[in-house]
Each structure stands twice: as C-alpha cells, then as structure tokens.
Amino acid sequence: LIFQKFNQAVLGGRVKTMLCGGAVLSEDTQRFVQAALCVTLFQGYGLTETCASGSIADQLDTSVGRAGYPLVCCEMRLQNWDEGQYRNTDKPHPRGEILIGGKMVAAGYFAEAAKENVNFKEINGTRYFSTGDIGEIFPDGTVKIIDRKKDLIKLRGGEYVSLTKVEMVIGKVPIVENCCLCASSSAEYTVLLISPNQRNIASYTEKHFDNKEWQKLIDDEDFGNQVLKDIQEACRKGGIERYETPQRVKVVADPWSPETGLVTDALKLKRKAIELKYHDDIEKLYREPPKQKQTKKSARVSPAKDSDKQPQQSVKKENTENENEKEVKRNETNEKQSKDVTDVSQDVIPDKQE
Structure with missing residues (x-):
C-alpha cells in the first residue's frame, strides 16, 4: 500500500507490467523495481540479427535474473566453448554459447560487415546465428544470460x-x-x-x-x-x-x-x-603499476642448539688445558733459568769464610 502511492505519482497508477531488454538486468535491480513501483517486471532476450526474437519471461514466473522461455518461432541451442570452460554437459545446469535458429534469422551482414558472416551457420537445414552470449538452461526450460563471449579476456x-x-x-x-x-x-x-x-x-x-x-x-x-x-x-x-x-x-x-x-x-x-x-x-x-607494500624482515638470532653448545664447551676446555700446560712449562723453564743463574753466582762470588 505504501509503494502503490509511488506508482500513482510516478507512473500514473495504471501500469501493471514492465518489460526489460537490451542488456542483462541484475537480480537486485529487478527486485527493487518490482517492490518500489508495485509492478511485474520481466525480461526478454533477442538480437537484431534474429529480428528481436529469442526468449521472453512468463508473467506468472516469479523468478528473477532469467530471460524466460524460447519463443515458438525460434529454436535455441547451446554450443560448447571449451576455452571459457562453458559446456552443455555442465552440472547442475548446461551452459554454453547461445545459438538462435529459425526463419527469422537474417541472411547475413551487408557491405563491410559481411566479414562477420561466419557467425551465421546452418545446422540440420536450419539457419542459426551465434550470439556470442553465454547462457544457462534451467530444468523448467528458462534461459539465463550469465556471460558474454566477446567480453572474456585472458x-x-x-x-x-x-x-x-x-x-x-x-x-x-x-x-x-x-x-x-x-x-x-x-x-x-x-x-x-x-x-x-x-x-x-x-x-x-x-x-x-x-x-x-x-x-x-x-x-x-x-x-x-x-x-x-x-x-x-x-x-x-x-x-x-x-x-x-x-x-x-x-x-x-x-x-x-x-x-x-x-x-x-x-x-x-x-x-x-x-x-x-x-x-x-x-x-x-x-x-605505473600498483605499488606493493614491502615488509622489512627483521634479522633474528637463532638460539644455539645443545649440539652447537657442546663443541664450543669442548673447545674452550681444550684451550684451557693447553694454557695450563704452557703455564707449567713456562714455570719450569723459569725455575731452571733461576737455578742456573744461582749456580753461576756461587762460582763467581767467593766464600767469605775462606
């Protein structure tokens, strides 16, 4: 009741249904418009090359984001696109490039655009147009446009x-x-x-x-x-x-x-x-590529392991023993030199008693 007044003020109060086509309509936008304007908004899908024929949603279909059912005047099939990883064997729903076929498909492009005629092909006697749109088919037969082949960049x-x-x-x-x-x-x-x-x-x-x-x-x-x-x-x-x-x-x-x-x-x-x-x-x-933050790595001193400490202790002990041995030898040498000096002095200095 609140939004009905908005419908009256903006649309005159007599609009009940709206149709959207020409581009993919997001699910959020579709829900918002239906709630704010109190209308039934559904989508259709078609191309100039197919005389606007493709698919259209049913007025009683309450789902959003889908382009509806294929029209009775055309046929629709999915073609695998392995490079984009879209295949008609995908689960839970088949996916692939949409091909629209039927008598309403154009004979081809004119003049300079004729180089794009490779998009027109004949399958089992029916003329098809490769739309370049990636579609997904649901179990109820409705189509959803999920991607665009020409808009995928590697x-x-x-x-x-x-x-x-x-x-x-x-x-x-x-x-x-x-x-x-x-x-x-x-x-x-x-x-x-x-x-x-x-x-x-x-x-x-x-x-x-x-x-x-x-x-x-x-x-x-x-x-x-x-x-x-x-x-x-x-x-x-x-x-x-x-x-x-x-x-x-x-x-x-x-x-x-x-x-x-x-x-x-x-x-x-x-x-x-x-x-x-x-x-x-x-x-x-x-x-000018984006600047990436560089984190400086702090130098860490890893604690010495027990296996590392043991050799250091043994080396220190060995050095101490060597120093002790040197000290003992040094003392012995000094004592010997002192003794020699004493003996010489005794020979030189006469005995007073004599």
Whole structure:
C-alpha cells in the first residue's frame, strides 16, 4: 500500500507490467523495481540479427535474473566453448554459447560487415546465428544470460576476466555513472575508467576532500587512491575474484553519451571507441603499476642448539688445558733459568769464610 502511492505519482497508477531488454538486468535491480513501483517486471532476450526474437519471461514466473522461455518461432541451442570452460554437459545446469535458429534469422551482414558472416551457420537445414552470449538452461526450460563471449579476456597469467560481470558490480557504486574495465593478454591485472555520476561525485569529493569541484581532483593521487579503495571494496563484497579486481583507476571528466560516441543509443559501451579516446590514460595506468607494500624482515638470532653448545664447551676446555700446560712449562723453564743463574753466582762470588 505504501509503494502503490509511488506508482500513482510516478507512473500514473495504471501500469501493471514492465518489460526489460537490451542488456542483462541484475537480480537486485529487478527486485527493487518490482517492490518500489508495485509492478511485474520481466525480461526478454533477442538480437537484431534474429529480428528481436529469442526468449521472453512468463508473467506468472516469479523468478528473477532469467530471460524466460524460447519463443515458438525460434529454436535455441547451446554450443560448447571449451576455452571459457562453458559446456552443455555442465552440472547442475548446461551452459554454453547461445545459438538462435529459425526463419527469422537474417541472411547475413551487408557491405563491410559481411566479414562477420561466419557467425551465421546452418545446422540440420536450419539457419542459426551465434550470439556470442553465454547462457544457462534451467530444468523448467528458462534461459539465463550469465556471460558474454566477446567480453572474456585472458590475462598473462592465464586467468579469464569477464568484463561485463565486473562492470555490473562496480556500476552499483554511487559515484559511478558508467565504467569500462580494461584488460590485456600482456598484463597481469586490470585497470578501470570511470565516468562519474555528476551529483554523487560532487558530494563524494566534498565529504573526503572538502571540495565540490571534483574535476580539479581527477589527477590527484589521494583522490585516485580513495576511489580505488571504494571500488575494490565493492568488488570484494560482490564476489569478484582478486585477479578480476582493478588495480588502477582513472576518473574521466567527459560524459559518456550517444552524442559523444562512447555508448550506443541503448547505452551500451563502445569499447573500441573508449579505448581509442583514452589510449594515453590506459597506457599510463599500465606504465605505473600498483605499488606493493614491502615488509622489512627483521634479522633474528637463532638460539644455539645443545649440539652447537657442546663443541664450543669442548673447545674452550681444550684451550684451557693447553694454557695450563704452557703455564707449567713456562714455570719450569723459569725455575731452571733461576737455578742456573744461582749456580753461576756461587762460582763467581767467593766464600767469605775462606
């Protein structure tokens, strides 16, 4: 009843159902919208190459995070992707790259884009399109988009980083309006570019640095370290692996919008355009690797063992005996010399009685 008033004020009070498509919707966001707006929010999945056909959730399905059931006009299958360790034999649910087939699949790309026609293939007389999306099929037949094949980057150490997965977690940080995680097969860690939320970043810098003009702080080292600390904490709470978590971050002043050419009309990232525009910044982030704290090892004197003490005692005892022997010999020599001197003196000095 409380949120029904909010529905009335914002949506007019007559909206009962909402459909989301174009990008993966997080489970937390779906739950929040359904609770706050008092509506049924469900997801659909499709691509331009398949005339938007794919799958759609049932209105009576109360699960979240899933894209629903395949439409009756198309077929859907999973193709193994061994490199990313997604297979249709995975347990508890089969996983793999989603292939959508049917008469609504396009014949191919036009002009220069025709080089991508390898994504179209025919299987058992049916034309399929390789979507590049990684899906998971549940026992009830519903589909869940869990990853993006083109967004998986292999680091130098052999680990795979899912760019979209990490960006979705970082996108929940209040100061982040949009972000782009950058990874390279020649690097051991990832770096991050952030397009900030204008209002939240102003209050953020005022809180931490007593300055609302955040544009003047984007090159400040303390500012960058504070933002990086908050980003890494969000990744830790979001279950992001250490090798996926960005180790360097750069806040940019330019807004990312369709007008600037850095995102599509559906607000999806244009990674190539972003990497070209901020090429120097990305190179600088990699040229200055994160500083690791070096701990000084204190020198310890290990206590002497009993086996070590025994030889020292025996050597000391032996030295003492040698000194005693030398002292005895020295005394004997002195006595002999004294006796010889006495005898000589007796020969030289005449006897008084005589």
